[in-house]
Amino acid sequence: MTLRVPLMLHIATGDPRPIHRQIVDGVRRLVASGDLPVGAALPSVRGLAQQLSINPNTVAKAYGELTQEGWLDARAGLGLFVAVPRQRLSNEERSRRLDDAVQRFVGDVIGLDYPNATVLDRVAGELEQCQPRKLA
CATH class of the missing domain: 1.10.287 (Helix Hairpins)
Known part of the structure; x- marks a missing residue:
């Protein structure tokens, strides 16, 4: 059974960072601190967009960046999961x-x-x- 951990993110409208950047930074912090353990399933794009009352494209952009950087693993038909830590950059x-x-x-x-x-x-x-x- 997949471990589902709620994604507790706060989006601040007064923050100078774009919303997708706030999501990326928030997920990175949760993963780095261990609050999002390796293998934890993230909410769907639509689910997180509804939770945060934002456009799903914004969530998709953030998830795409996190996947590209190696923070998340995309598993076809199953969703996104926290990836095993590795050195992501040279x-x-x-x-x-x-x-x-x-x-x-x-x-x-x-x-x-x-x-x-x-x-x-x-x-x-x-x-x-x-x-x-x-x-x-």
């Missing part, structure tokens, strides 16, 4: 994307005038939330 591409993300982040926060330690603590806290949870 080391060079990973490094390039990290550099890009850091540059964007620094550009966004530099004008907020927080001490470096405060910014680093906040980033560390967010990253900690994405670490797999250990079960006792």
Whole structure:
């Protein structure tokens, strides 16, 4: 029997990211934290679109990106499932994307005038939330 896990995503209308990006980022976080375990079945495109009150094409775009990146496996006639973790990008591409993300982040926060330690603590806290949870 397939493990069905509800996909608890929150779409914020005030978020500057497009809705499909919010879905992609949300699923990545849920998978990285272990809240969506390997093999878990995701809701159908239509089901998630109804749950979030959004266009099914938006969900399909997000699911397509997650599948292409290796976060999800598409199984013909069965749906989408959380994929077994693997290195999805080459080391060079990973490094390039990290550099890009850091540059964007620094550009966004530099004008907020927080001490470096405060910014680093906040980033560390967010990253900690994405670490797999250990079960006792």
